[in-house]
Structure formats: C-alpha cells, structure tokens
Amino acid sequence: MRVPSGYVAALVAASMLASPLAAQQRTEIGNASTVVGDVRMSNAQIRKPQKIQRKQRIAWGDLIDTAKKSQLQILLLDRSSFGIGARSRVRIDRYVYDPNKGRSFFATFVKGALRFFSGSEEGDNSGEIQTPSGRIGIRGTALDMLVGREAEDIGEDEDFVGNVDSDRDEATLVVLRGPGAGTAGGLTVGQAEVTAAGKTVLLDQPGLAAYIPRDGAQPIGPFFISSPGLAQVQDRLQPEVARAASGGGGLLRALLPIAGAIAVGALLSGSRDDETDNPDNRTQDHDRNRTQDHDRNQSPNDPF
C-alpha cells in the first residue's frame, strides 16, 4: 500500500519533536514549482545559500531568498502555495499535513512580497505567518502580504492609514483577496486575523487590509485597500507580468499581433455550469464593497 507522503510528513514531524537527534533530518513538505531568476536556499546544514532549481524539494527550516527580478512559487503537499516575489525572504518553520485531518503550518516572512493560496479543503486547516511586526492567522484563503519598504510605501498612501511612524524593515501590509461570500465553487470563505501589540484585526471580505507600521505598534484597520494600492501589491507579487503588461519588450512587443480574438466565454468554458450557487442570489460584493468602502474608508479621525 502506498503511504501518502503527507502521513510521512506528520510522522516525521512527531518524531522530530520527540528526538533531538532527528533534528538533522529533512522534512520535505513541497517543491519549488516555479523558479524565475536568482532564488537561493539555506538552512541549518547549508550555511552558504545555494541556487534553487525548479522541482527542488523544500523542507522545514529552509530559508528562501529571492533576488531582484526573481520569484518563486512553493507548492505544498496539500496543494497550498506560497508565491514569493522579488527581494523577499521566507522560511516555512513547520508544516504538518494529513489528507484526512487537514493541514497546519507556521512560517516566518522576513521581507518582500508573499501570496498564499490554500489548497485542499478537506479537514481542519490553519496557518500562521510571523512578520517582523505581527502575526497573521489564516483560514482557507487567498492572502497577499508585503513586509518592508514596499509595505510602507503602499500602506502610507492609503487614506485610512494616514500619517504614521513606520519602520522600513518592519512595516507589514496584509490584504485578504478571497474567497468572499459570493465565491463560486463552494470554497471556504477566507479569513485572516492580523495581531500585533495586543490587538487583533479581522479581515473577512476580499479587499480588506490591515497595516502594521512597526514592531510594537497595533495594526491599523480593517480598511478596504484602494484600487491603486491593490494594483501595486499585484505588481510586487508578479513583477514579470507587470513588466509585460506595461509594454516591456520594445520593438518586438510592438510587432506582436493583438490578441483581441480572445472570447471571454470560451476562456471560461472550463467552468462548471451546474454550480449550486444561484447567480441571481449571488452576493455582489462589488456593490457591497462600494458601499462599505465608503463606510470603512472613513478614517476614525474623519468626522465626515
């Protein structure tokens, strides 16, 4: 009988906790599913960061560093994924997956841009991500995070945040991307709890964000991030796509034929038509967001 490696990961995890000698073992939990540019890994055994190749195994405690114009996606055994942008540093400290019981993980996000997509919906799934200024608890979600200068730049441009004293290394911006209440596919509605300095901010709708300006400061939010802010977050997470969209490529780009023949319906044809959600009753979060945008984006200091 084939033993799923998820069980193996859980068993090895348990044995590692029980035996200090086993601390030398690698607990492989996923792979580098996409590597662009210069991405390196180091850990307790590999002190000098080594370049990562696509499909290379990722294990507990591996510290990942991406260089300028580089990015990586880590695919985990439950098909959750970490998308890591340029100039970022991330470590998955602990990850346990049992296909029948669920998944839990703890990761440290030191700097840069990170996107998390949850995978299997089976069982009880949870995760925690520590940043230099706070902790993010997540449940069944799509979540974007920035730490450092880019978080500061985008966060401080948000009207709700206003003028705050931020630290360029510690500032953390968290944006929930979904799934929202109107999701297709019956997915678990995403939630994130952003905790720092004794205060927790709940993000429970797509577009809601929280900003922690520095270690020791409480999170500011929740607020709906502006569309320009959202676009900047997206660009940090997929810099090559952003570059292509902005017309990078010069003459060659100008000579390419337009792709205007794309039919939206045909592109979506892989979608099910028999989903249980009724489009007529669909929660139109776009409209709801517009209304709540107004309410939530009223700064607490704004009398109007």
Next chain:
Amino acid sequence: MALGKFTTAALVAAALCLPSGSAHAETLAELDALSDAAQDERGGIAAAQALAAQGAYLEALATLERMLAVNPRSAEGRLLHALYLCRIDDVRGGLVEIDGLKEREFGRQTLADARAACEAGGEVQ
C-alpha cells in the same frame, strides 16, 4: 519551447488524475507533475481550466501564476487570472487586473466583456 497538443494533454492528465481519485496531491512526485504542466502556456491554461471545472479556483489561480511566471506575456493567462479572481468574489481585484490589460492587445470588446463578466462574479452573461 512549445509542447505538442498530445504532450500537453498528457501532462495535464498526469497532474490532475491522481491514483487515489483524490483531488489533492499527496506525493512530491505529483507536485512535480503539477509544476511540469504549468511550464507551457497551453498546458498551464488547460490545467487551470480543469481545476476551475472542479471548483478549485484557488488552485487554478496558483496554476496560472506558475505559468505566468515563465510566460508573463500570455494574454489568455492574464485575462483568465483576472476572471478567476472575480470567481472567488475578489471582484475589485479582478477589475484592477482587467484595467491593466491593454486595449491594443486585447481589443475593446474583449475587455468590455471581461469587465461585465467580472462584475457578474466571473459569469458570462
């Protein structure tokens, strides 16, 4: 290098049809197959559409992002990514991505259709 239709189909099938019948990977080898399927533009889009057909929109988005990392100019990939954001109810995120697509590249009607579909939660009206 573009893969042939047969190769693409085989990679997608290998990635999605797991031995246990489960919709989710349980071995590192299966993760490698998922990675392989998304290296080619056609294969990545086909894999994402297959996942979306199962309702696994977050995995479909992650698949597209794997593909777009190595094929960042994929017009269909960028548009589908935006539409799948709308499907998980991130309507504003989807519209932000559609607004970033060039009319010269996609055509006015396609972008108008995409906006309408996004505002309807990713449903074509």
